[in-house]
Amino acid sequence: MHAIILIWLLLAGPVWAAVGALRLPRQYHRRGLDSSQSSYVGTLAGLVAGPFALYYLWQKTPSLSRRAMVSLFIAALAELFIIFALFFPDNLCATNHTYVTQQVLNGLTIGTIYALMAIGLTLIYSIQGVVSFAHGQFYMVGGYASLFFLDAAAEDVGIELNPVWGIIVAGFVTMAIGILFERFFLRPMHTGQIERAREYAILITFGFGFFMEYTTLATIGPQPHRAGRFIQTASLRLEPLTVGDTPLLGRLIFQPNRLASGLIAVLLIAALVYFLQRTWTGRGLRAVSMDKQAAAVTGINPLGMNTLAFGIGTMLAGMSGAALVPIFDWVPWVGAAAATRSYVVVVLGGLGSVPGALLGGLVLGVVEALGSGCYPNPSKGASYIQAFGLVIFAVVLLLKPTGLFGRKL
Amino acid sequence: MSRQQQGMVLLAVISVILLILPQTNLLGNNYRVTLIRDGFFYAILASSWALLAGVSGQFSFGHMAFMAIGAYTAGILGRDGVAIIGLAGGEIHPLMTIIAGTIMAGFVGFIIGVLLLRLRAAYLALFTIAFSELIRIGLITEFQFTGGSNGLEFRPLFASTSARLDYYIMFVLLVVSLAVMYSLSNSRFGMFLRAIREDEEAAAAMGVDIVRYKVLIFVITSAIVGLAGGVFYHQVGIITPNSIVLLQMSLVIAYAVIGGMESLLGATVGAFVSRIVIELLREIPIGTTITIGDFSLGPTIEPGAWRFALFGLIMIITLRFARNGLLYAIIQWFSERHVAIEQTVSKRVTDPAPEEVAS
Numbered sequence: 176m177h178a179i180i181l182i183w184l185l186l187a188g189p190v191w192a193a194v195g196a197l198r199l200p201r202q203y204h205r206r207g208l209d210s211s212q213s214s215y216v217g218t219l220a221g222l223v224a225g226p227f228a229l230y231y232l233w234q235k236t237p238s239l240s241r242r243a244m245v246s247l248f249i250a251a252l253a254e255l256f257i258i259f260a261l262f263f264p265d266n267l268c269a270t271n272h273t274y275v276t277q278q279v280l281n282g283l284t285i286g287t288i289y290a291l292m293a294i295g296l297t298l299i300y301s302i303q304g305v306v307s308f309a310h311g312q313f314y315m316v317g318g319y320a321s322l323f324f325l326d327a328a329a330e331d332v333g334i335e336l337n338p339v340w341g342i343i344v345a346g347f348v349t350m351a352i353g354i355l356f357e358r359f360f361l362r363p364m365h366t367g368q369i370e371r372a373r374e375y376a377i378l379i380t381f382g383f384g385f386f387m388e389y390t391t392l393a394t395i396g397p398q399p400h401r402a403g404r405f406i407q408t409a410s411l412r413l414e415p416l417t418v419g420d421t422p423l424l425g426r427l428i429f430q431p432n433r434l435a436s437g438l439i440a441v442l443l444i445a446a447l448v449y450f451l452q453r454t455w456t457g458r459g460l461r462a463v464s465m466d467k468q469a470a471a472v473t474g475i476n477p478l479g480m481n482t483l484a485f486g487i488g489t490m491l492a493g494m495s496g497a498a499l500v501p502i503f504d505w506v507p508w509v510g511a512a513a514a515t516r517s518y519v520v521v522v523l524g525g526l527g528s529v530p531g532a533l534l535g536g537l538v539l540g541v542v543e544a545l546g547s548g549c550y551p552n553p554s555k556g557a558s559y560i561q562a563f564g565l566v567i568f569a570v571v572l573l574l575k576p577t578g579l580f581g582r583k584l
Numbered sequence: 585m586s587r588q589q590q591g592m593v594l595l596a597v598i599s600v601i602l603l604i605l606p607q608t609n610l611l612g613n614n615y616r617v618t619l620i621r622d623g624f625f626y627a628i629l630a631s632s633w634a635l636l637a638g639v640s641g642q643f644s645f646g647h648m649a650f651m652a653i654g655a656y657t658a659g660i661l662g663r664d665g666v667a668i669i670g671l672a673g674g675e676i677h678p679l680m681t682i683i684a685g686t687i688m689a690g691f692v693g694f695i696i697g698v699l700l701l702r703l704r705a706a707y708l709a710l711f712t713i714a715f716s717e718l719i720r721i722g723l724i725t726e727f728q729f730t731g732g733s734n735g736l737e738f739r740p741l742f743a744s745t746s747a748r749l750d751y752y753i754m755f756v757l758l759v760v761s762l763a764v765m766y767s768l769s770n771s772r773f774g775m776f777l778r779a780i781r782e783d784e785e786a787a788a789a790m791g792v793d794i795v796r797y798k799v800l801i802f803v804i805t806s807a808i809v810g811l812a813g814g815v816f817y818h819q820v821g822i823i824t825p826n827s828i829v830l831l832q833m834s835l836v837i838a839y840a841v842i843g844g845m846e847s848l849l850g851a852t853v854g855a856f857v858s859r860i861v862i863e864l865l866r867e868i869p870i871g872t873t874i875t876i877g878d879f880s881l882g883p884t885i886e887p888g889a890w891r892f893a894l895f896g897l898i899m900i901i902t903l904r905f906a907r908n909g910l911l912y913a914i915i916q917w918f919s920e921r922h923v924a925i926e927q928t929v930s931k932r933v934t935d936p937a938p939e940e941v942a943s
Contacts, residue, residue, distance in 0.1 A: 306706040308713075360904055370907065371781075377643050377709050378841060379903050385834040386896030393889035511830050515717050518710040526706070558725040565718045569699070572711060576702060 195221030268549035273425030284437035286540020293520035295491030301464040301527035302484035309384030311514025317345035317493025349493025357485040399504035405435035525578030591918025630855030638845035641781030646712035654810025658685035682814035689810020697802030735824035844909020
């Protein structure tokens, strides 16, 4: 019985998914309907219910609501989980739901920091139309700024400061670097001095990141550093959860240090949302991201907003670096992996969308935690931790290049 | 003689000098011969990247990953090929494995090209960085096949090998691949690529088959670097996943930008010279201990890192103030078509007239 289900799920599912992905858009197109989401829906429907769902879609070509897409997505996830559980019946993820819950919560904690960093990237993109390829290096510089500030305070002044103060300093330092860089290298682009500005933007940010990384390596060196902890208490143990007599959830364990950095990220994101929604400058930024010309007509200076957006974006990258420096060992090349994560997050959430980046960060955190925790070979799972995000990247690009909340490409 | 002919003569003279250089005593030891050979290798990488990014506008950061795919395929086939294919006795000649690696790199290039068809510059760059990292992580993790961080060893290309032979092989490879790329970029195909770079929609509207040419350019450049990688690492003898860290890609891009990424010759010469310069800079001992006040930053400072920072700086300065590379003026001098080129490069302004609203 199992074998039959397995063969159906493994062979038929992907085949029908491919059929749905390739053929359904044509049917929608032929009937003169909006075919933009049909490839995505066709894939999921083919994966979940094979020819039956595809036949229904083919005949009826219903309009595709967001709710339908979300429920299809959940069904596809459930199906993938069933395949996984049938294949690896002894795997912790298939047998121990406490472990899964623990992984999900850990993923959410770290995901808030991914989100914080990615919001910086997406904010820059939404105002400037530029993807900053130096984002990871700003993150790295933020970590070092915090580290050296805390070191200097401890050695020269003699005060052991909480790393939270380092986050503020790191924000200022990276914002200053970002604004200077924008002023000298990106502004000429917006005043029409540069040909083919999009390509220029990619290369100049990439080159600047490269420069920052190796300047740091040359002056600080490759040995790893780590800041003190946010909170000194031992790990937090939650009592097992029971309803009546039935045990619902086993013991969950949290590291207060990580929770604190997640909490800081949440507060910073809340502050940013307040700034964007409630202050005049924040509204100005959003106006520029919607329509430059119209914003200019109402008296907003687009050039100033460009600089501000880049400064805030780099500040967020630096702050997320400073929020993680008490948790991870800091070396000059930490930026590359962090940047890759933000790329995955912004593509998943849709380039230029702040809510998308928030959701994308959480999703990536959970996927990485579950992926590395559930991979059949644990040691390989840990080294493939980045690869899970890249799989999302490829799937999103194939099925829904606009991401969750993105505008049209 | 017209200027173009003068340029040809100059190129010919330089080629002849490069040909007889290893036979003289000017280079002294094998180290210098090897140094120049590395220059040829990086020239192939940078010029093919220039064809992909500069000429056709496809900003791939995964170029080194294709190189590694070619080299690793060749290396793994050379080690285990007999067992994989099931041949009894004997072993597969390195030339065959290199060809297999080339095909493999081209094939992966095809898949990536198809995958990325719909994507614009920024998305493409994002994806290829991620792809390159994925390949690197895979190479480290799947150590049973790839040797992991310890690297994969190669058999030498020929039974008897020398630094001079390697030098000539790489030189021939450079000349051949340049000839191929040059003829491509100066044909109708190259014109289509430039049209796609300048304006994809307009090119499509004029009847350029964008899908075909975008995929094709990915396949061609991937195959070229796959071939170069296979040959180069057979000469070096070992490849590690470190050969495709982002630094290596950054350096190739920096070389191409410094030389001029819109001209194959500019990128080639830029990479050749830069590579040799960056290796010679290694001998300048900066970075032992720096002391500022009572804040000492040493003595474990990375001695070689300042060279890379310097090249990063040169790259962004070049981009900002000499977009066409530092060799642009020289190449223009020997080119008769410079008037036409200046006229066809459209002035693109993404942000119309923002200066009027800036107060």
